Amino acid sequence: xxxxxxxxxxxxxxxxxxxxxxxxxxxxxxxxxxxxxxxxxxxxxxxxxxxxxxxxxxxxxxxxxxxxxxxxxxxxxxxxxxxxxxxxxxxxxxxxxxxxxxxxxxxxxxxxxxxxxxxxxxxxxxxxxxxxxxxxxxxxxxxxxxxxxxxxxxxxxxxxxxxxxxxxxxxxxxxxxxxxxxxxxxxxxxxxxxxxxxxxxxxxxxxxxxxxxxxxxxxxxxxxxxxxxxxxxxxxxxxxxx
Numbered sequence: 001x002x003x004x005x006x007x008x009x010x011x012x013x014x015x016x017x018x019x020x021x022x023x024x025x026x027x028x029x030x031x032x033x034x035x036x037x038x039x040x041x042x043x044x045x046x047x048x049x050x051x052x053x054x055x056x057x058x059x060x061x062x063x064x065x066x067x068x069x070x071x072x073x074x075x076x077x078x079x080x081x082x083x084x085x086x087x088x089x090x091x092x093x094x095x096x097x098x099x100x101x102x103x104x105x106x107x108x109x110x111x112x113x114x115x116x117x118x119x120x121x122x123x124x125x126x127x128x129x130x131x132x133x134x135x136x137x138x139x140x141x142x143x144x145x146x147x148x149x150x151x152x153x154x155x156x157x158x159x160x161x162x163x164x165x166x167x168x169x170x171x172x173x174x175x176x177x178x179x180x181x182x183x184x185x186x187x188x189x190x191x192x193x194x195x196x197x198x199x200x201x202x203x204x205x206x207x208x209x210x211x212x213x214x215x216x217x218x219x220x221x222x223x224x225x226x227x228x229x230x231x232x233x234x235x236x237x238x239x240x241x242x
Contacts, residue, residue, distance in 0.1 A: 002039070003031050003032075003035055003167065003168060003169040004168060006027075006031050006090055006169070007028070007031070007168060007169055007172070009073065010024065010027055010073055013071050013072075013073055016071075017067070017070075017071040019067065019068075019071070020064070020067075021176060022054070022056060022060060022064045023064045023067050023068060024176075025054055025173055025176055025177070026050065026054060026061070026064045026065065026068065027068055027073055027074070028169045028170075028172055028173035028176075029050060029053055029054055029173060030045065030050075030074060030088055030090075031169040032167075032169060032170055032173065032215075033045045033049070033088075034088070034090065035167070035169075036211075036212050041089055041091060041092050042087050042088070042089045042092055042094070043087075043088055043089070044085035044086070044087060044088070045085055045086060045088055046079075046084065046085045046086065047061055047086070054177075055177075073090075074088055074089070074090060075088070075089045075090070075091075075092060075093050075094050076088055076094070077094040153210060153211065154209045154210060155209065155210065155211055155214075157196075157205050157208065160192075160196060160208065160211075160214045161189070161192045161193070161196065163211055163214075164192055164211070164214060164215065164218065165188070165189060165192070167211075167215075170215060171185060171188060172185075174188070174215075174218075174219060174222075175188070177219070178222060178227070179227060180227075187230070191222060191226050191230070192218065194226060194229075195217075195218050195221045195222070195226065198221060198225070199217070
């Protein structure tokens with residue numbers, strides 16, 4: 001399982017199911033979340049994390065997620081308790097019903113949904129084939145001590161650009177959120193260069209040590225500075241007269 005094969009699966013599915021831009025954006029965001037968690041068979045993600053990343057309402061999230069489940073692109077199981085992380089999978093069909101209740105020491109994620117936001121209509125849309133859930137892969141399994149393994153992969157500064165461009169699903173979703181749509185893919189390499197120059201100029205190389213941080217910082221740099229500079233430079237380019 002990897003981002004490339006999952007993206008291809010979505011493209012094949014589009015020939016049978018009409019998927020909106022929001023539904024496709026949600027699918028790519030889930031791929032990115034699973035990738036950041038080192039590709040476990042079942043991964044966790046809260047509604048707040050998805051609605052914040054995609055700038056959509058909780059109601060829109062529910063509708064888009066339901067469509068992806070119906071298209072068999074994802075499997076979903078709601079957490080027991082508002083604000084806790086729900087379970088997702090691209091390959092494991094989870095049993096009907098809510099996920100087990102989290103322990104008493106777990107704190108709900110920030111921005112927990114208002115009461116009723118994660119209601120019965122989103123509890124679970126999957127059909128139950130059996131009551132057994134395949135075990136997690138070693139990368140997502142718990143250690144003998146019962147504690148989750150922590151993965152924080154630091155990357156050299158000069159590897160930020162190639163690793164960003166290598167993540168095709170992230171590139172596509174960033175293009176959709178850029179305001180330029182697919183055209184953004186053509187200028188992305190040069191914009192990443194400008195972003196890294198900005199990081200160097202401000203002396204903040206030490207603050208961009210993980211791929212997830214680089215993705216987040218680049219996105220906000222583009223929204224707050226990069227896009228404006230790009231549009232101003234485009235307007236100042238003299239037209240070519242043939």
